Structure formats: C-alpha cells, structure tokens
Amino acid sequence: MLVNADFSRPVVVTPDRYDWVTSPQNGVERVMLDRVGEEQARATSIVRYAAGSHFPDHAHPRGEEIFVLSGTFSESDDHYQAGWYIRNPPGSAHQPSSAEGAIIFVKLRQMHPTDSQRVRIDTRDPAVWRRQGHREVCPLFLSDTERVCLQRISPGEALLEGRIGGAELLVLAGNVVIEERRSCERGSWIRLPQGESLKIVAGPRGATCYLKTGHLLDPQAETSA
Known part of the structure; x- marks a missing residue:
C-alpha cells in the first residue's frame, strides 16, 4: 500500500x-x-x-x-x-x-x-518549555538524524521560511497560513521535502505546532529499511 x-x-x-x-x-x-x-x-x-x-x-x-x-x-x-x-x-x-x-x-x-x-x-508542564526569541519551544528529541519539538508562535510569525532541509508539522492549536494563501487549521498535517521553499506563518490566532526536521534528508533509507 x-x-x-x-x-x-x-x-x-x-x-x-x-x-x-x-x-x-x-x-x-x-x-x-x-x-x-x-x-x-x-x-x-x-x-x-x-x-x-x-x-x-x-x-x-x-x-x-x-x-x-x-x-x-x-x-x-x-x-x-x-x-x-x-x-x-x-x-x-x-x-x-x-x-x-x-x-x-x-x-x-x-x-x-x-x-x-x-x-x-508531558508538554502541559510549563517547565519543559523555553523561550527562543519571540517564540516558545518545547524540545522533545534531538539526534544527528532528527529534531523534534513543539513551537508556539505569535500571529504572523514565520514557523518556516525559505529553503528547508525537509520538515513535517502537525497543527495542534490555532492555524498556519502557507504562502499567504492557504489556511491550515488545527489537525492539519504538512510534509515538505528537502529543498522546498515555502513560507508558513501563524494565522490570526497564533499557532502551536509539532515540528520534525532532519528525518527527510534521505527518505529512501526509511522506506527500504
């Protein structure tokens, strides 16, 4: 399948x-x-x-x-x-x-x-969150091959911008807007390949997102294992 x-x-x-x-x-x-x-x-x-x-x-x-x-x-x-x-x-x-x-x-x-x-x-615990610039980040996992975190971003703030090395995100609260055109509400899942150039920003209510990067640099290695 x-x-x-x-x-x-x-x-x-x-x-x-x-x-x-x-x-x-x-x-x-x-x-x-x-x-x-x-x-x-x-x-x-x-x-x-x-x-x-x-x-x-x-x-x-x-x-x-x-x-x-x-x-x-x-x-x-x-x-x-x-x-x-x-x-x-x-x-x-x-x-x-x-x-x-x-x-x-x-x-x-x-x-x-x-x-x-x-x-x-438990990402509900305020102690696991940290301030990074204008956003709050909850680190979940970090290795040589992937980085996983939650991010809380303010309305209009960019979650991803420019060329990326592959990313996957799930909108947990609020909404994000892709390229100023497409609004993705809570529950939306987005996967972007290596080298994709897109601007994703928080909508008027801000957004909380699960974000995973690094793991799509060699997706064929995943599918063949």
Missing part, C-alpha cells in the same frame, strides 16, 4: 480531508497520512481509539513515536493524557489501549536503527 509515498513532493492533509479507515483491531480507526507497506508499514497516521479498545502486546522493530491529541492513551499500567509525547525505540514492545477513548498522532518504523532512547514528556 502506498499513501503519499512520493517524498519528493509536498503534502498537505487538512481535517476536512480525513479518511477514517477501520484497522484490524476492533474499535480502532486511523487516517493514513503517509504509508509504505501493508499492515507492517512505514507509516504516519492519526489513530482513534474507541472507549475500551486495545491492541495485543506487540513489538516495534523500527520504533514508534506518539503524541496524544485527546483522551487518555495507555500502555499497560501507564496512562498518558492529551499533551504527552511518547517515544518507543527500535526493538521495544508494548500493549496499547484506551479505557475512555483517545486520538493520537503516530509515526511507525521511522527511527534510526541505533536510536535507543525511551522518551516520555
């Missing part, structure tokens, strides 16, 4: 374009943002758990990255409310579930094979 699998092209998926697809597990649906492979795939998705739904215990050979968007997401006896960032490195295993229901942003099989860092960050 191939969904937005041409990494040389920019992609924008807004919430009005969400296509919810039933997963093999009862009570779990997903929006496939990009995907290369069948059930065991390199994938980026929005996943919705109905109350009481779960997956059996399973491993992640190339790792899994999660941001909880709403509800409460659980791994066995650990429970994460909206705003938690979770990073399970390659070779890890877990048994995900949600008693009350949850929506999460998930990236599968996209970590470097040597990545061994397990991360749990």
